[in-house]
Amino acid sequence: MTNTQHDTDVILIGAGVMSSTLGVILKQLAPNWNMTVFEKLSRAGEESSNEWNNAGTGHAALCELNYTVEKPDGTVDISKAIKINEQFQVSMQFWSYLVKQKLIDSPQEFIKALPHMSMVQGEANVDFLQRRFKALSDNPLFKGMEFSDDPETLLEWIPLMMKDRPAGDNIAATKIDTGTDVNFGALTHKMFDYLVDEGVNMHYNHAVTDMKRTDNGLWEVKVRNLESGKIASHTAKFVFIGGGGGSLHLLQKSGIPEGKHIGGFPVSGIFMSCNNPAVVEQHHAKVYGKAKVGAPPMSVPHLDTRFINNQKMLLFGPFAGFSPKFLKHGSVLDLFTSVKADNLVTMLAAGAKNMSLTKYLIQQVMLSKEQRMQELREFIPNAKTEDWDLVVAGQRVQVIRDTDAGKGTLQFGTEVISAEDGSIAALLGASPGASTAVQVMLEVLERCFPENMAKWEPKIKEMVPSYGQTLMENQKLLDHVHTTSAEVLGLEEVKEKSTLLKQA
Numbered sequence: 001m002t003n004t005q006h007d008t009d010v011i012l013i014g015a016g017v018m019s020s021t022l023g024v025i026l027k028q029l030a031p032n033w034n035m036t037v038f039e040k041l042s043r044a045g046e047e048s049s050n051e052w053n054n055a056g057t058g059h060a061a062l063c064e065l066n067y068t069v070e071k072p073d074g075t076v077d078i079s080k081a082i083k084i085n086e087q088f089q090v091s092m093q094f095w096s097y098l099v100k101q102k103l104i105d106s107p108q109e110f111i112k113a114l115p116h117m118s119m120v121q122g123e124a125n126v127d128f129l130q131r132r133f134k135a136l137s138d139n140p141l142f143k144g145m146e147f148s149d150d151p152e153t154l155l156e157w158i159p160l161m162m163k164d165r166p167a168g169d170n171i172a173a174t175k176i177d178t179g180t181d182v183n184f185g186a187l188t189h190k191m192f193d194y195l196v197d198e199g200v201n202m203h204y205n206h207a208v209t210d211m212k213r214t215d216n217g218l219w220e221v222k223v224r225n226l227e228s229g230k231i232a233s234h235t236a237k238f239v240f241i242g243g244g245g246g247s248l249h250l251l252q253k254s255g256i257p258e259g260k261h262i263g264g265f266p267v268s269g270i271f272m273s274c275n276n277p278a279v280v281e282q283h284h285a286k287v288y289g290k291a292k293v294g295a296p297p298m299s300v301p302h303l304d305t306r307f308i309n310n311q312k313m314l315l316f317g318p319f320a321g322f323s324p325k326f327l328k329h330g331s332v333l334d335l336f337t338s339v340k341a342d343n344l345v346t347m348l349a350a351g352a353k354n355m356s357l358t359k360y361l362i363q364q365v366m367l368s369k370e371q372r373m374q375e376l377r378e379f380i381p382n383a384k385t386e387d388w389d390l391v392v393a394g395q396r397v398q399v400i401r402d403t404d405a406g407k408g409t410l411q412f413g414t415e416v417i418s419a420e421d422g423s424i425a426a427l428l429g430a431s432p433g434a435s436t437a438v439q440v441m442l443e444v445l446e447r448c449f450p451e452n453m454a455k456w457e458p459k460i461k462e463m464v465p466s467y468g469q470t471l472m473e474n475q476k477l478l479d480h481v482h483t484t485s486a487e488v489l490g491l492e493e494v495k496e497k498s499t500l501l502k503q504a
Contacts, residue, residue: 005232005233005234005235006036006232006233006234006235007234007235007236008034008035008036008201008234008235008236009030009033009034009035009236009237009238010023010026010033010034010035010036010236010237010238010239010240011035011036011037011038011219011221011234011236011238011239011240012035012036012037012038012240012242013037013038013208013221013239013240013241013242013243013247013250014038014039014047014241014242014243014244014246014247015037015039015041015043015044015045015188015192015202015204016044016045016047016048016049016188016242016243016244017045017048017049017184017187017188017191017434017437018240018242018427018434018437018440018441019037019240019242020044020045020187020188020191020192020195021094021191021437021438021441022240022242022441022444023035023037023191023192023195023200024098024103024191024194024195025094025438025441025442025445025463026445027194027195027198027200028459028463029445029452029456029459029460030452031198034201035195035200035201036200036201036203036234036236037192037195037200037201037202037203038203038206038207038208038221038223039202039203039204039205039206040205040206040207040208040226040329041204041205041329042204042205043204044188044189044192044202044204045184045185045188045189045192046185046329047244047245047246047327047328047329047394047395048244048245048394048395048396048430048433048434049184049185049188049244049434050184050185050394051183051184051185051186051306051308051309052185052308052391052393052394053269053328053393053394054184054393054394054433054434055302055304055315055318056181056182056183056184056304056306056307056308057116057179057180057181057182057286057302057304057435058088058091058111058179058180058181058182058435059084059088059431059432059433059435059436060084060085060088060089060116060178060179060180060435061080061081061082061084061085061088062085062116062142062145062176062178062179063116063117063118063174063176063179063286063287063288063302064081064118064288064300065118065120065129065132065288065289065290065291065300066291066300067080067081067084068080068081068132068135068136070128070131074131075131075135076128076131076132076135078132078135078136078139081136081142082139082141082472084432084435084436085141085142086141086439086466086470086471086472087432087435087436087438087439087440088432088435088436089141089466089471089478089481089485090436090438090439090442090464090466090467091435091436091437091438091439092481092485092489093438093463093464093465093466093481093484093485094438094463094464095107095111095187095485095489096484096485096488096489097462097463097464098190098191098194099488099489100488103194104187104190104191104193104194105190106190107488107489107490108310108490109183109186109190109310110182110183110184110186110187110190111180111181111182111183111187111489111490111491112180112181112307112491113177113178113179113180113486113491114179114180114181114284114285114286114305115157115175115176115177115179115284115285115286116175116176116178116179116285116286116288117157117158117173117174117175117176117285117286117287117288118132118173118174118287118288118289119158119161119171119172119173119287119288119289119379120171120172120173120289120290121169121170121171121378122170123170125172125290126149126170126171126172129147129172129173129174130147130149130172132174133145133147133174136174139472140471140472140475140478141471141472141478142176144176144177144178145174145175145176146174146175146176147172147173147174148172148173148174148175149170149171149172149173151171154171154172154173157173157175157285158173158283158285158287159282159283160279160282160283160380161283161287161303161379161380161381163282163381163382164381164382165381166381173287175285178482178486179285179286180491181286181304181305181306181307182434182435183307183308184434203223203225205225205226205227206223206224206225206226207223207224207226208221208222208223208243208250208253209222209223209224209231210222210253211239211250211253211254212254212255213254213255213423214235217237217421217423218235218236218237219235219236219237219238219239219254219423219424220233220234220235221233221234221235221236221239237423238422238423238424238448238449239254239423239424239425240424240425240426240427240444241254241424241425241426241427242426242427243327244326244327244394244395244397245264245266245325245326245327245330245334245395245396245397246326246327246330246334247397247426247427247428248262248263248264248326248338248397248426248428249326249334249337249338250426251417251426251428252338252340254419254424254426256417256419256424257420258417258418258419258420259417259426260342260343261342261343261346261401261402262343262346262399262400262401262417262428263338263339263343263346263347263350263399263400263401263408264326264335264338264397264398264399264400264428265335265350265354265397265398265400265410266322266323266324266325266326266334266335266395266396266397266398267320267321267322267361267395267396267397267398268320268321268322268323268325268328268392268393268394268395268396269317269318269319269320269321269392269393269394269396270317270318270319270320270321270372270390270391270392270393271315271316271317271318271319271390271391271393272315272316272317272319272372272373272376272388272389272390272391273313273314273315273388273389273390273391274313274314274315274316274387274388275387275388275389276384276387279314279387280305280312280313280314281312283303283305283314284305285305286302286303286304286305287302287303287304287379288300288301288302289301289302289378289379299318299320299360299364301316301317301318301375301378301379302316302317303315303316303379303380304316315391316376316379316380316388317393318393319364319367319372319375320360320361320364320365321361321364321365321392322361322362322364322365323395324336325395326338326395326397327395328392328394328395330395343400345407345408346400346401346402346407346408347400347408348408349406349407349408350400350407350408350409350410351408352408353406353408353409353410354410357410369385369390370385372390373385373388376388396430396431397428397429397430398410398411398412398429398430399411399413399415399428399429411429412429412430412431413429413430413431413432414427414428414429414430414431414432414433414436414440415427415428415429416428416440416443416444416447418444418447418448422447422448422449422450423448425444425447425448427440438464442460442464442467465477465480465481466481
């Protein structure tokens with residue numbers, strides 16, 4: 001075992017969609033900076049970014065009911081939906097730039113146009129969906145959304161879900177054709193291919209074991225080669241921790257004050273995958289339902305058309321599972337070793353406040369396949385058990401931290417934790433995650449490189465024309481962004497075919 005020293009400008013930990021996005025942005029803004037990436041698995045995008053480990057939804061709040069909250073007075077708060085939609089538009093602009101500049105190719109391999117729908121049952125839920133539709137359809141970001149509670153229209157939209165449905169079911173849905181299915185694994189591979197071509201040093205089968213701040217203000221990162229066992233020391237001016245569920249442990253190793261009093265709770269996902277091509281062909285949309293009373297936001301059931309390696313698939317879920325691992329390829333000790341003296345009270349408070357989540361997870365883990373089929377039949381009444389297989393998806397670590405709401409508050413989103421001097425940043429949390437990666441990484445730049453932002457702004461606006469602006473307040477720019485993104489990413493042709501088919 002030897003210890004060697006290497007110097008670089010930027011270290012990215014984890015070869016997922018977040019690190020690849022930040023890497024590509026930095027390579028465009030500061031092409032002369034040296035960059036090194038460490039990934040403990042044998043290839044990029046094998047954890048949360050892998051196409052089997054996430055829902056593949058381009059999260060733009062078009063169909064996800066948990067992004068629109070009903071207020072006590074009966075009105076629907078769409079502020080979070082607007083924020084997420086604007087952030088997804090940023091991602092679309094950036095991906096379009098990459099394709100237009102030939103930095104990545106074949107966009108159809110990572111993104112496809114696909115209707116996004118919300119579906120609810122019961123009088124109260126139908127009333128909520130109608131009010132949600134009214135609130136969203138008045139906003140230019142959600143232009144083109146349709147609502148229907150007419151069985152004939154719904155049969156046209158979702159034939160598989162309406163077939164053999166009991167007469168008299170009170171059901172309604174919204175549909176918008178500008179939704180997308182995104183293969184974040186394929187996108188991650190394309191961006192890392194570009195970075196390698198630009199001379200970025202990629203190190204697979206390398207695990208970061210420790211890090212510390214040096215006297216001269218650099219970060220010293222200890223890295224173990226998992227194949228040879230050798231340990232090397234790398235120093236960098238800036239470190240980004242984008243290791244998915246593994247980011248919390250690395251943030252703790254950094255020792256920065258901002259990383260104190262933060263914990264994590266792992267939740268694994270299980271989907272059901274249809275193995276009958278005839279059934280798969282009868283559905284063409286992402287249809288999100290409403291979480292049951294008492295269930296956490298990450299449990300929203302959805303029936304998704306997916307395109308994986310250009311093969312059409314049909315998945316239903318998610319069902320929650322529990323494992324103490326923070327990564328799918330992690331250790332069963334992950335949860336226990338994340339508990340430190342500074343976050344112990346935070347974790348205990350979270351446990352006391354979230355007994356309902358614990359109960360929910362226990363119930364989910366104990367579900368039999370037939371019980372899962374019963375939930376699927378709320379979407380597909382005539383679903384046959386033999387047509388569906390169980391697939392274990394990725395691990396998600398929900399952030400636990402002290403907030404104004406009290407100690408040990410469970411956070412359902414994506415958070416960036418950075419040092420006061422901007423020398424290190426870590427990404428924690430889950431959905432909407434990858435869909436908003438570009439916006440999140442631009443915020444990392446604003447926090448960590450404020451002295452460079454004025455110089456970088458013209459290039460950022462070239463990559464993301466709406467940077468610094470609000471699309472919903474600029475109709476002309478919004479129309480331009482939608483049209484350009486659809487054309488460059490190959491989505492417009494698909495939508496035109498869909499319109500012609502509907503008219504026929």
